[in-house]
Amino acid sequence: MRVSFIVNGAEQTVDEVWEGESLLYVLRERMGLPGSKNACEQGECGSCTVYLDGTPVCACLVAAGQADGREVRTVEGLADGDRLDPIQEAFVEAGAVQCGFCTPGLLVQAHDLIERRPEPSDAEIREALAGNLCRCTGYEKILEAVRLAAARRAAAP
Amino acid sequence: MDFLRPTTWDEALAAMAEHPDAVPIQGGTDVMVELNFDMRRPAVLLDLGRITELTGSETADGRLRIGAGVSYTRVIEDLGDRLPGLAQAARTVGSPQIRNRGSVGGNLGAASPAGDSHPPLLAGDAVIEVESVRGIRMIPATDFYVGVKRNRLEPGELIRAFWMAPATGPQYFSKIGTRNAMVIAVCSFAVALHPEERRVGTGIGSAAPTPRRASAAEEFLRRELDWDGPLDEAVAREFGELVRKAAAPIDDVRGTAGYRRHALAVMARRTLAWAWNDYRAGKPGRGVA
Ligand SMILES: Cc1cc2nc3c(=O)[nH]c(=O)nc-3n(C[C@H](O)[C@H](O)[C@H](O)COP(=O)(O)OP(=O)(O)OC[C@H]3O[C@@H](n4cnc5c(N)ncnc54)[C@H](O)[C@@H]3O)c2cc1C
Ligand code: FES
Ligand code: FES
Numbered sequence: 181m182r183v184s185f186i187v188n189g190a191e192q193t194v195d196e197v198w199e200g201e202s203l204l205y206v207l208r209e210r211m212g213l214p215g216s217k218n219a220c221e222q223g224e225c226g227s228c229t230v231y232l233d234g235t236p237v238c239a240c241l242v243a244a245g246q247a248d249g250r251e252v253r254t255v256e257g258l259a260d261g262d263r264l265d266p267i268q269e270a271f272v273e274a275g276a277v278q279c280g281f282c283t284p285g286l287l288v289q290a291h292d293l294i295e296r297r298p299e300p301s302d303a304e305i306r307e308a309l310a311g312n313l314c315r316c317t318g319y320e321k322i323l324e325a326v327r328l329a330a331a332r333r334a335a336a337p
Numbered sequence: 338m339d340f341l342r343p344t345t346w347d348e349a350l351a352a353m354a355e356h357p358d359a360v361p362i363q364g365g366t367d368v369m370v371e372l373n374f375d376m377r378r379p380a381v382l383l384d385l386g387r388i389t390e391l392t393g394s395e396t397a398d399g400r401l402r403i404g405a406g407v408s409y410t411r412v413i414e415d416l417g418d419r420l421p422g423l424a425q426a427a428r429t430v431g432s433p434q435i436r437n438r439g440s441v442g443g444n445l446g447a448a449s450p451a452g453d454s455h456p457p458l459l460a461g462d463a464v465i466e467v468e469s470v471r472g473i474r475m476i477p478a479t480d481f482y483v484g485v486k487r488n489r490l491e492p493g494e495l496i497r498a499f500w501m502a503p504a505t506g507p508q509y510f511s512k513i514g515t516r517n518a519m520v521i522a523v524c525s526f527a528v529a530l531h532p533e534e535r536r537v538g539t540g541i542g543s544a545a546p547t548p549r550r551a552s553a554a555e556e557f558l559r560r561e562l563d564w565d566g567p568l569d570e571a572v573a574r575e576f577g578e579l580v581r582k583a584a585a586p587i588d589d590v591r592g593t594a595g596y597r598r599h600a601l602a603v604m605a606r607r608t609l610a611w612a613w614n615d616y617r618a619g620k621p622g623r624g625v626a
C-alpha cells in the first residue's frame with residue numbers, strides 16, 4: 181500500500197508498504213531515517229518515540245497506514261539545520277549520552293515536556309520520562325540535562 | 338492483508354459487516370504488539386483512527402457518553418473532574434506515550450482481566466454502547482466481560498462509546514505493581530461512593546478470569562454503612578474480607594493467588610477509608626493513584 185505523510189516538514193510518499201508494518205519500520209527501513217531506534221517493538225522502551233501530529237508516541241505501535249495524511253517529526257527534525265535544539269545541546273553538555281541508543285526517544289519526549297511544562301518539577305520530569313529506558317546512564321545525567329534545558333529556556337528573553 | 342481506512346462511523350460499520358473477521362485498530366498499543374511479534378496475522382486491519390466521532394465525548398440525559406477512541410491522556414485531562422476513578426486508573430497505564438495512544442475502547446476490546454479501565458468502569462456503573470449494521474446494544478460493564486480476554490462483542494460489532502454518570506461522590510483506584518510506570522497490575526481495585534443512593538460500587542482487576550464486582554461486599558455496605566457517621570473500622574475490615582472472597586485469582590509470574598487476595602483486602606479497606614474521609618470532609622475526592 182502507499183503511505184503519504186509529512187515527515188520533518190517535507191511531504192513524503194512511500195510505496196509498497198506492507199499493511200501490518202509499523203511507522204517505525206517505514207521510517208528506518210524505507211525512508212533512511214534511522215534516528216528513531218528499534219529496541220523492543222512493544223512500547224516498553226521509548227527509544228522509537230516520535231511526534232505524531234504533535235503528540236509523542238511509540239512509532240513501533242503505530243501502524244504505517246495510520247500515519248497516512250498525518251505529520252511526523254522525528255529526532256532528525258529537532259535540529260534547525262546545523263543548530264542543535266536546546267534540549268540536544270543540554271544532553272551533550274550534561275553528559276546524558278553514553279551509548280546513545282535511548283537518546284533519540286528521550287530527546288523527543290523531553291522536548292515535548294519542556295514545550296508543555298516550561299518549568300517542570302523533578303517529579304514531572306521523572307513522570308514524563310517514565311516510558312524511556314536507558315541501560316547506561318543511571319538517568320541522573322538525563323534529569324540534569326532536562327533541568328538545564330528548562331532553566332535556559334526560562335532564562336531566555 | 339488489507340488495511341481499511343473508514344472516515345465515518347457508518348463506513349466502519351459497513352466495513353465490519355463486509356469483513357466480520359477484520360481486526361479494528363485504534364491506538365494500536367495492543368494490536369501492534371501482536372503484529373510485531375507475529376502473534377496475529379489478520380486478513381483485514383480496520384483503522385478507527387480517522388473516525389472523529391470516536392474521539393469525542395458529550396453529555397446526554399445527565400450522563401457522559403465517551404467515544405471508544407478517547408485516549409487515556411484525554412481521560413485524565415478532560416474528564417478527570419467528572420470521572421476521577423477512571424482518571425486515576427488512566428494515570429497508571431503504561432507511560433505517557435502509551436497513554437497518548439491507548440484508549441478505553443481498546444482496553445474494552447482487549448478485555449484483559451488486568452486492564453486498568455475495568456475496575457472503575459464496574460464501580461461507576463458504566464454501560465458499553467456497541468453497534469453493528471444490525472443495530473445498537475447497550476451492555477452494562479458488569480455483563481461485558483465473559484472470559485479471559487473475551488467480551489460480549491458479536492461478529493461485526495464495534496464499540497462506539499461508554500456511558501457513565503459524572504461522579505456524585507469520591508472515587509478511588511488502587512493498583513499493585515513493581516514500579517509506578519509500565520506495570521501490568523498484579524491486582525487492582527476501584528471504589529465509587531454513590532451517596533444519593535447510599536450505595537458503594539466496586540471493581541476488582543487482575544484477580545479472576547474477568548474483571549468483576551465484589552457484589553457481596555457492596556450488599557454488605559448497603560446494609561451496614563452509617564452514612565452520617567465516621568467509618569466503623571469493623572465494617573471496613575469486613576468489607577475487605579468480602580472483597581477478598583469475591584476474587585478468584587491464580588498464581589502467575591506477577592504474584593501468587595494468596596498475595597493477590599491479601600492485597601485486595603488491604604486495598605479495599607484503604608480505598609474505602611480514603612473515599613469515606615473525602616465524603617465526610619465534603620470533598621469530591623480525586624486523590625492519588
Ligand atoms: C508498553 C505498554 C504498557 C501498557 N500498560 C498498560 C497498563 O498499565 N494498563 C492497561 O490496562 N493496559 C496497558 N497496556 C495495554 C494497552 O495499552 C491498553 O489495553 C489500551 O487500552 C489499548 O487501547 P488501544 O486504543 O491502543 O487499543 P488497540 O491496540 O487499537 O486495540 C485493542 C483491542 O481492542 C480492539 N478494539 C479497539 N477499538 C475497538 C472498537 N472501537 N470496537 C471494537 N474493538 C476495538 C482491537 O481490535 C484489539 O483487539 C499497555 C500496552 C503497552 C504496549
Ligand atoms: S521500540 Fe518502540 S518502544 Fe521500544
Ligand atoms: S545511553 Fe545507552 S541506553 Fe541510554
